[in-house]
Each structure stands twice: as C-alpha cells, then as structure tokens.
Amino acid sequence: MAVTHLDGRAFERFVAAGTYFLxxxxxxxxxxNVFPVPDGDTGSNMFLTAKAALREASKVRDQELSxxxxxxxxxxxxxxRGNSGVILSQMLRGFSHSVRHRSSIDTFQLSLAMKEAVAAARAALTKPVEGTILTVAGAAADEAYRLAVREPDFYRLANAVLRAANDALERTPEQLPALKEAGVVDSGGAGFCYFLEGALRFLPEATVRATAFPRRPTRSAVFTRRQAVGEYRFCTEFVLEDANVEAYPLRDQLEKLGDSLxxxxxxxxxxVHVHTAEPETVKAIAARYGAVxxxxxxxxxRQHTLLVVDxxxxxxxxxxxxxxxxxxxxxxxxGADVTIPTPAGANPSVQDLLVAANAALASTVYLxxxxxxxxxxxxEVPALTDKRVVIVPTRDPVAGLAxxxxxxxxxxxxxxxxLTAALEEVRSASVFFAGKDSSVGGVAVQRGAPTASIGxxxxxxxxxxxxxVETxxxxxxxxxxxxxxxxxxxxKERDAQRLAATLAERFAGIEVEYYYGGQPAIEYWISYE
Known part of the structure; x- marks a missing residue:
C-alpha cells in the first residue's frame, strides 16, 4: 500500500514515532555526546524537545497539516533543551513555515520542507559546524530532493533518505576531531537518524520492518579525560516573552558573551540557548527587551566531571x-549497565547476580x-552487598525491556x-513447541504442539x-x-518477517516490529502495547 500524501494526522504520528525512538x-x-561539549545530555535534550512538540501536535492532530x-x-x-534540542526545534519551525498553507503534501513538497528545515537551523547558528546534526540533516534533505521528482511513495523515499542520513552520520568523525578522538559518531546526528527511523513506523501501516536494534555500536561511555568544557561552562537557556526585539538583533548583542548561541x-x-561564562549578564541584556x-x-x-572523573x-x-x-x-x-546471560539449560546463580550488581558503578542498583x-x-542478593539492590519483579524479558x-x-x-504499577501494564506471551504431553489448567497439550503461555x-x-494470531x-x-x-x-529472520506480515494483515491498524532475541527453547516472545 503506497502512501503518497502526508496530512496533519499522519504528521502527528510521524512526530510520535520519532519521539518514541528518541x-x-x-x-x-x-x-x-562529546560535541560541542562533553556534558552527556544530547539524548535527553532531543527527547524532551520532541516530546514537547508532540504534546502540542496531539492537541490538534485531526486538523490540516499546516x-x-x-x-x-x-x-x-x-x-x-540544549544545543541539539534547539536545533531540532528550529528544523520543525522551518518545516512548519514551508507547509504553512497546505492541508497535506506529496513527496516533492516534503523535500522542499526538509530543505527549508535545514536552512532554518543553519541560519539560527552564528558558526555552523560540519560533522554535526546539520550535516546529517542536510544529506537527508538533499537525497529527498534528488529522489522526490520520480518517487511518489513516502515509504520508499523515507527509506532512501534514512540510508543517506546514516551514511552521512558515519562520516562525521572525519569532519570533527573531537568525534574521531572519542571514536564515536555525532550524537545529534545519530538522534536525527533515530528520529527518522522511528517515523518510518507509520509508513505504511501494513508494512512490517525490523529496525536494527541497535543501529550504532553497543552502548558504552566514550568520554576521555582530555576532553574539556572550556571557559564557557554554563549552559544557559530561557524564553523571552512579550519581546519587543527580533531574534537577529538580540543575537548580535549576545554573541560576544559565549558560543553555541x-x-x-x-x-x-x-x-535563547548559549554557553557562557556570564549567565547573569546574558539575563540582564535580554531583560531589556521582554520578560525572561x-x-x-x-x-x-560539573556535569562532565560527574560523567568522567566521578x-x-x-x-x-x-x-x-x-x-x-x-x-x-x-x-x-x-541502558543496562551489566547483563547476566542465562546459562544453557540452567538459570544464573546467586553468585552470578551478586557479581553483576557489584559491577554496576552506582550506589543503587536495580536488578x-x-x-x-x-x-x-x-x-538473596541485597543481603550480600553493601549496595542498595532493588529487585524489580520482572517476570519475563519483555517486562525487563519495559x-x-x-x-x-x-x-x-x-x-x-x-515500577510495579508499570509492570501491570505489560502484556506479553511466550510461544514454544511443547516438550511433552501434559494438561495444565484444563488445557491438554500434546508433545511438539505449538503452545503459548499468557500469564x-x-x-x-x-x-x-x-x-x-490467536495469542x-x-x-x-x-x-x-x-x-x-x-x-x-x-x-530465522525470514520466519519472523512472514509472521509479522500475517499479523499486520490480520489486525487493522496494528503496527508490527520484530527483533532477534536469540532465546533458547522459546520460539517467540511477543509483546503488545
């Protein structure tokens, strides 16, 4: 099923799915996160910014795109919030300006809106730097513009755009020395790719996809002690309400007080977002033109010291x-700091669990x-360690991910x-082939029969x-x-793909994802939300 137009409802779902992935x-x-400063909050800032956008979009989701x-x-x-969040906000503002008179758009109009979104973000920066989210988003917009003339299907276009964005992301370490030193790609650019990947979930509804989980290398801290924040140590943000000045004149006045403006x-x-050594001076200047x-x-x-030294x-x-x-x-x-593999044909011992709890570099450990x-x-673990170990009663791997x-x-x-209240919301089931004839709860199961356990x-x-399907x-x-x-x-993956396609066909309005779990004895774990 081709998707050839994007209306207001679809755009709200676009933002919702992108926010979910962030x-x-x-x-x-x-x-x-090592650029522009290694303060370790790019993901949180992008997610909270997207969440704020989604909150407002959801209130009017049944109206036209503009x-x-x-x-x-x-x-x-x-x-x-933060440098990356403000840039994302500016992209959404540029997109909004491009579609300001439209109830829906096609792929070509999307490509124009993406170009305007990137241009708006670049214009907001006093010194745009390559190898950042700007580079990645620019590559995505260029690919959309190149293909949109001959590709009316949003799903096909979006897949190509995501590939271009990921290719640009992989090149960011060659453009920014700080990234190359740390051995990572740009965090803001990676967030943009994740947002796009999430947005693909709604295009089209009957299409089943497996997102690469993870797309980037396995999560690990990448900070080095040589990285430093510099003299402009205070990340300062505020909103100027009832302003009697435009953005550019105010920017000219603040530019000399810091960077990442x-x-x-x-x-x-x-x-306003700025890294400065004089936040109160920034506030005083802004207060001349409105309410801060x-x-x-x-x-x-301090954030960097906590992440690296302490x-x-x-x-x-x-x-x-x-x-x-x-x-x-x-x-x-x-986000798991330590994982405990399940031994073949057995369960982890108390010793295995204790070693894992002690290996987590935290004063409170959730097991x-x-x-x-x-x-x-x-x-048994909490009594065997000086740490505070909280046992969360997760009954299966699906609950663990939740x-x-x-x-x-x-x-x-x-x-x-x-946490226990949240566990009540988890719906999951395991599917396996029965190992022997049995009767459980009045249900007779024959050896080798496909069987599911639900609660x-x-x-x-x-x-x-x-x-x-019945499960x-x-x-x-x-x-x-x-x-x-x-x-x-x-x-195998092809088996999961076929089953996912069956589910998407059987249930109207359902979205289906599949991932490799690698669990022994259980053919599938299934979650529903």
Whole structure:
C-alpha cells in the first residue's frame, strides 16, 4: 500500500514515532555526546524537545497539516533543551513555515520542507559546524530532493533518505576531531537518524520492518579525560516573552558573551540557548527587551566531571538477566549497565547476580531477573552487598525491556510502587513447541504442539501461525497498537518477517516490529502495547 500524501494526522504520528525512538535511544545518545561539549545530555535534550512538540501536535492532530506542524513547532520552541534540542526545534519551525498553507503534501513538497528545515537551523547558528546534526540533516534533505521528482511513495523515499542520513552520520568523525578522538559518531546526528527511523513506523501501516536494534555500536561511555568544557561552562537557556526585539538583533548583542548561541523564534516569543561564562549578564541584556521566563543554567564542567572523573558515584545502575544474545544487545542499548546471560539449560546463580550488581558503578542498583525462575535467587542478593539492590519483579524479558525504558537515564532512584504499577501494564506471551504431553489448567497439550503461555495460562493450535494470531488477539491486538516479536531458538529472520506480515494483515491498524532475541527453547516472545 503506497502512501503518497502526508496530512496533519499522519504528521502527528510521524512526530510520535520519532519521539518514541528518541526515548528508546536517549541513553545511547547521551553516551555519544562529546560535541560541542562533553556534558552527556544530547539524548535527553532531543527527547524532551520532541516530546514537547508532540504534546502540542496531539492537541490538534485531526486538523490540516499546516495547523499540526505549527503546533509542533511552537511546542518545540518553548520546550527546546540544549544545543541539539534547539536545533531540532528550529528544523520543525522551518518545516512548519514551508507547509504553512497546505492541508497535506506529496513527496516533492516534503523535500522542499526538509530543505527549508535545514536552512532554518543553519541560519539560527552564528558558526555552523560540519560533522554535526546539520550535516546529517542536510544529506537527508538533499537525497529527498534528488529522489522526490520520480518517487511518489513516502515509504520508499523515507527509506532512501534514512540510508543517506546514516551514511552521512558515519562520516562525521572525519569532519570533527573531537568525534574521531572519542571514536564515536555525532550524537545529534545519530538522534536525527533515530528520529527518522522511528517515523518510518507509520509508513505504511501494513508494512512490517525490523529496525536494527541497535543501529550504532553497543552502548558504552566514550568520554576521555582530555576532553574539556572550556571557559564557557554554563549552559544557559530561557524564553523571552512579550519581546519587543527580533531574534537577529538580540543575537548580535549576545554573541560576544559565549558560543553555541542559538536565538530562535520571533516577536513576541524568542528562545535563547548559549554557553557562557556570564549567565547573569546574558539575563540582564535580554531583560531589556521582554520578560525572561523558563530560566535554566547548568554547569557543564560539573556535569562532565560527574560523567568522567566521578563515574562510580552515579546514583542509579541497572543489572539485567538476558535470555539470549539478541536480548543482551537490546538490554545494553536501552541502558543496562551489566547483563547476566542465562546459562544453557540452567538459570544464573546467586553468585552470578551478586557479581553483576557489584559491577554496576552506582550506589543503587536495580536488578531485573526477567524470569520467575530467577526471582528467588535474586532475593538473596541485597543481603550480600553493601549496595542498595532493588529487585524489580520482572517476570519475563519483555517486562525487563519495559523497565529499562523507565529506568535508563534516571538521575535518582525511582519509587518501587511506580515500577510495579508499570509492570501491570505489560502484556506479553511466550510461544514454544511443547516438550511433552501434559494438561495444565484444563488445557491438554500434546508433545511438539505449538503452545503459548499468557500469564501462566496455556493455549495451543495446530499451526504456529494460527497460534501467534490467536495469542496476539488475546493480548488485545484487535484494538490497534504495536506488536513486537522477538525471535529465537530455531526461528530465522525470514520466519519472523512472514509472521509479522500475517499479523499486520490480520489486525487493522496494528503496527508490527520484530527483533532477534536469540532465546533458547522459546520460539517467540511477543509483546503488545
């Protein structure tokens, strides 16, 4: 099913899916963050900016594209955080300006809007630098413009655009010495790629995709002690409301007080981001022209010291039991500090779990057993270490991933009741071939029969495809939403792809993703949200 027009509702879904991926990968992006300063917050800033855009876009999502795009731009302007977040906000503003008179657009009009988005971001910077999000977004816009004349399908165009963006991202270390020294790609550019990859989830609804999970190398801290913040140590942000000055004259006055200066918006609302040694002087100048609101000052030198020199003092760490090599990579990508592989035909010992908890460089460690058979051993760990170890009762790998999304990047311990409440929302099932004849809860299962376990309740069917469709239905897929398949044991990617296509065809409005889990004995773990 080709998608040839993008309207307001579709654009809101575009922003929602992109925001979801920024949330998913924010820990990875934080770790990649070494430019313009190594303060480790690019992922969080981009996610929170996109979330602010989504909040406003969702309020008007049933209106025409121009209205939804304007709402997203306005939300991102007020909610923009950090250098990368402000640049993302400016891109949304440029996009909004390009589509300001349109109820929907085709691929060619999208390419023009992407070009204007990049131009707006470049214009906001006093000294644009190559090898950053600007380079990556520019490559994406150029590819869209090159192909749009002959490619009306948004899905095909978006795939090509994402490839171009990823290619540009891989070249960023050759353009910025700081990236090459740290051995990483640009964090803002990576965030832009993740946003695009997430946006592909809604194009088209019946298409099944497996995102590379992870796209970038496995999550790891990349800071080096030689990296330094410099004299402009205070990341200063604010909104100037009821402004009686335009952005460019104000920028000219602030330029001499720091770097990474971004002054965006227009009367009566202007957003300012600057790295400076004199935040109060910046505030005094701005106050001449309006009301300074949403004032925020962060000491980037202190942030960097905490990340590099005082790393063992991190407040929160995560150790997770993983069911297979695919789950291992996913858990690390989503923020697990330490993973505990499940031994073949056995479960991790108390010693295995204790070593993992002690290996996490944090004063509070959340231990995710991810298997009801590991829970008892996990309960022994807190008494064997001086650390505070919190056992989160994750009953399976799917619940473990849900907890990682809530815990990763936390800068303080999370209330236990909030975590257990979140676990109640997790819907999951395992699918396997029965190892012997049995009867459980009144359900007779024959050896070798495709069988699914949903909350301890068994269902069976003559064929694996039929069973997975029925399992998805019992999880609630008939109401729309997202199904994710994690394949393991004897299953191959092509098998997962066929099953995902079957689910997308069977359930209207459902979105389907599949990933390699690598778990033994279980053919598929299925999650629904």
């Amino acid at each position: 949330r998913k990968y924010r820990g990875v992006l934080n770790d990649l 209205t939804v795009a304007a709402a997203a731009a306005n939300g991102s302007l007020l909610g923009a 971004l002054v965006i918006g227009a009367k009566p609302t202007i957003k 609101t949403r004032w925020k000052v962060e000491d980037m030198a 790393a063992p003092l991190r407040p929160v760490g995560i150790a997770a039991v993983v069911a297979g090599p695919g789950f291992d990579r996913i858990a690390r990508e989503l 995710l057993p991810n298997d009801s058979n590991v829970a008892l051993a996990a309960r 907890m990682l999304l809530r815990l990763a990047g936390a800068d303080e311990p999370v209330a236990f009741d909030r 301890g309740r068994l269902i069976t069917a003559p064929a694996l495809n039929d069973l997975i 998805a239905a019992q999880l609630g897929a008939g109401d729309g939403g997202l199904i994710t398949l994690y394949y393991g044991n004897a299953q």
